[in-house]
Amino acid sequence: MVNSKSEPKMTEIESRSLANNYNDIHDDSLGDVLILDSTLREGEQAPGVSFTMRQRLQIAWMLDYFGVDAIEISPIISPDHKESCKRIIKAGLSANILAHVRALPEDIDVALDCDAKWVAIYHSVSDIHLKHKLRISREEAISRSVNAVEYAKSHGLRLRFTVEDASRADPSFLKIICKEISDAGADRISLPDTLGILRPIGMYNLVKTVRDVIDTPLDVHCHNDLGLATANSLAGFEAGASQIHVTINGLGERVGIAPLAEVVVALTTIYNKKLKVKLDMLKELSDLIEMYSGVRTPESKPLVGVNAYKHKAGTHVAAIIRNPAAYELVPPRAVGNRRRIIFGELSGKHGAAFLLRVLGLNSSMEEAVKLAQGLKRLRCGDLFELSLSEELEGEALKVEDKF
Ligand code: HCA
Numbered sequence: 001m002v003n004s005k006s007e008p009k010m011t012e013i014e015s016r017s018l019a020n021n022y023n024d025i026h027d028d029s030l031g032d033v034l035i036l037d038s039t040l041r042e043g044e045q046a047p048g049v050s051f052t053m054r055q056r057l058q059i060a061w062m063l064d065y066f067g068v069d070a071i072e073i074s075p076i077i078s079p080d081h082k083e084s085c086k087r088i089i090k091a092g093l094s095a096n097i098l099a100h101v102r103a104l105p106e107d108i109d110v111a112l113d114c115d116a117k118w119v120a121i122y123h124s125v126s127d128i129h130l131k132h133k134l135r136i137s138r139e140e141a142i143s144r145s146v147n148a149v150e151y152a153k154s155h156g157l158r159l160r161f162t163v164e165d166a167s168r169a170d171p172s173f174l175k176i177i178c179k180e181i182s183d184a185g186a187d188r189i190s191l192p193d194t195l196g197i198l199r200p201i202g203m204y205n206l207v208k209t210v211r212d213v214i215d216t217p218l219d220v221h222c223h224n225d226l227g228l229a230t231a232n233s234l235a236g237f238e239a240g241a242s243q244i245h246v247t248i249n250g251l252g253e254r255v256g257i258a259p260l261a262e263v264v265v266a267l268t269t270i271y272n273k274k275l276k277v278k279l280d281m282l283k284e285l286s287d288l289i290e291m292y293s294g295v296r297t298p299e300s301k302p303l304v305g306v307n308a309y310k311h312k313a314g315t316h317v318a319a320i321i322r323n324p325a326a327y328e329l330v331p332p333r334a335v336g337n338r339r340r341i342i343f344g345e346l347s348g349k350h351g352a353a354f355l356l357r358v359l360g361l362n363s364s365m366e367e368a369v370k371l372a373q374g375l376k377r378l379r380c381g382d383l384f385e386l387s388l389s390e391e392l393e394g395e396a397l398k399v400e401d402k403f
């Protein structure tokens with residue numbers, strides 16, 4: 001775990017927030033938001049990913065310690081998954097553990113067998129899924145869904161019902177089936193953009209459409225096929241959804257869903273939400289899942305990627321040395337990442353002065369200028385980078401004092 005002593009104070013993060021008011025939220029009704037992590041269910045649906053039982057348990061423990069509100073896992077994939085689900089439920093974590101099952105009594109029995117308290121039941125609602133995947137009518141979809149809800153409720157389960165492919169369903173049918181599911185006693189309803197076809201205003205409208213007919217709390221589950229998953233999830237929250245589905249690194253079927261790090265940091269910074277999560281574990285969680293999933297995290301991944309806190313252009317480095325907030329939304333330590341300075345062709349005199357200082361060469365600005373010129377003359381692009389420990393950052397400020 002990251003040393004809590006080095007964790008920046010929330011005020012340090014807040015003080016970096018935007019100086020203007022473009023992000024101000026004029027709708028006071030925006031309430032609290034819950035985070036559901038589906039790394040163990042949706043995440044394992046990512047191509048090439050399969051966790052071991054021990055890994056699943058460790059991931060659940062870490063997510064719980066990190067502070068997510070709910071963890072979703074599928075007990076119906078294999079006996080191994082069922083055993084994992086059982087053990088995770090038995091571990092007595094603070095987060096709600098949801099067993100993700102089809103709208104079938106035999107699947108709900110599997111969840112009961114695992115001693116689940118919460119079940120996440122899913123059934124498709126779009127005509128294309130009803131006609132071509134399930135080959136059933138809309139009426140049949142309603143009766144299967146309602147039966148499943150009644151069956152789960154009669155066994156004392158709390159339940160979330162997912163209307164799969166909601167974004168492609170006929171809105172009038174979507175309203176009808178959501179009302180039926182809600183009247184049958186569902187505790188929450190999840191509205192997924194299963195194919196990632198919506199833009200933010202589209203997700204907003206989807207949530208509002210359902211919100212207008214039922215009071216049941218809503219989840220949003222946004223796929224990233226067009227790279228809009230985070231934006232769409234936040235738009236769904238603005239429309240009244242109170243739980244956002246994420247996975248670590250955004251893993252999931254095809255190209256995945258909204259990534260945990262981006263969603264929680266966006267909520268903290270640009271929505272000013274006080275989440276109970278330990279933001280400084282984000283990089284560690286990302287690295288763990290990169291290792292266990294075998295899916296390499298792109299260097300350019302926001303917040304947790306290795307490039308997220310690299311500074312290169314001379315003018316940027318000069319500003320970073322004076323005040324890192326000039327080019328960083330949140331400090332790297334806040335998310336467990338590291339700041340790095342790249343030296344090479346693009347370096348300027350301030351970067352060069354900093355380099356001389358950390359090398360123990362107490363030289364003048366004249367020499368720093370010569371060094372920067374030398375680095376440019378080499379024409380080697382990026383030569384090397386320094387990963388900044390707190391001690392080295394202190395050296396940076398001393399350079400400032402001097403020049
Ligand atoms: C699936 C479909 C799902 C369900 C989402 C949810 C989707 O793979 O089972 O249960 O909230 O994207 O529609 O992931």
Ligand code: CU
Binds near residue numbers: 042192194252257
């Ligand atoms: Cu999904």
